[in-house]
Amino acid sequence: xxxxxxxLHVEPSPDASSFKVKVAFATHDRQTVDQHFGSSLGMLxxxxxEQDWHLIEAIEYSVSDRVHDKLPSxxxxxxxxxxxFCNACGAAAIRQLIEQSIQPIKVHQGYDIHQLLSEMxxxxxxxxxxxxxxxxxxxxxxxxxxxxxxRLSQLMDEEW
Numbered sequence: 001x002x003x004x005x006x007x008l009h010v011e012p013s014p015d016a017s018s019f020k021v022k023v024a025f026a027t028h029d030r031q032t033v034d035q036h037f038g039s040s041l042g043m044l045x046x047x048x049x050e051q052d053w054h055l056i057e058a059i060e061y062s063v064s065d066r067v068h069d070k071l072p073s074x075x076x077x078x079x080x081x082x083x084x085f086c087n088a089c090g091a092a093a094i095r096q097l098i099e100q101s102i103q104p105i106k107v108h109q110g111y112d113i114h115q116l117l118s119e120m121x122x123x124x125x126x127x128x129x130x131x132x133x134x135x136x137x138x139x140x141x142x143x144x145x146x147x148x149x150x151r152l153s154q155l156m157d158e159e160w
Contacts, residue, residue: 005077008058019047020124021135022056024078025113026086030058032110037086038071038093045081046117050124053117071096078102082135085116101138103131 025044026035035041045057059077061070075096078084083103097104107116123132 004062005073006060007077010055010057018049019054020049021083021120021132021139022047022081023120024081024084025116026084027113031114032112033085033087033107033116034110035087037074037084037089037097037104040074040086043074043077043084044113045078046113048117048120048124050121053121075100075102082139083131085111085113101135103135105131 023046025033025046026037026040026042027033027044028035028041030042030044041061041063043057043059043061044055045059046053047056061074071093075093078097079100081102083105084097085105085107087109088106089097089104094104120132123129128136
């Protein structure tokens with residue numbers, strides 16, 4: 001059995017609720033966006049808030065990971081992300097990403113990851129728009145739903 005990916009979780013991991021948004025970058029050199037989503041050799045996942053950002057996870061994919069069913073696995077790797085920055089993305093991948101509320105964003109080859117993080121951080125400070133505003137709204141709605149479900153569960157467990 002061959003290993004098709006390696007995952008590094010960065011510790012200590014900040015409280016995920018402090019992040020306004022999580023984003024992924026298709027990268028091989030870990031400094032720039034330099035990969036196509038479907039054939040990317042690596043992904044970096046960052047959490048961003050108004051004050052700072054943190055690297056949460058680094059994922060490396062095997063060069064031999066060329067099977068047709070790799071898209072669901074890669075999309076699942078980005079489950080909590082609101083966007084993925086890449087140089088290109090196929091139509092099937094775009095459709096599947098959007099179905100999972102992950103916005104694919106095409107940027108030019110070699111775009112600096114820290115520059116993109118700074119731009120998103122500034123947008124958070126000035127008031128987000130576009131995909132970032134939608135992502136934040138979806139995150140708030142999910143948190144409200146989770147809170148309501150927890151409260152309902154607590155009520156069900158109470159003595160009558």
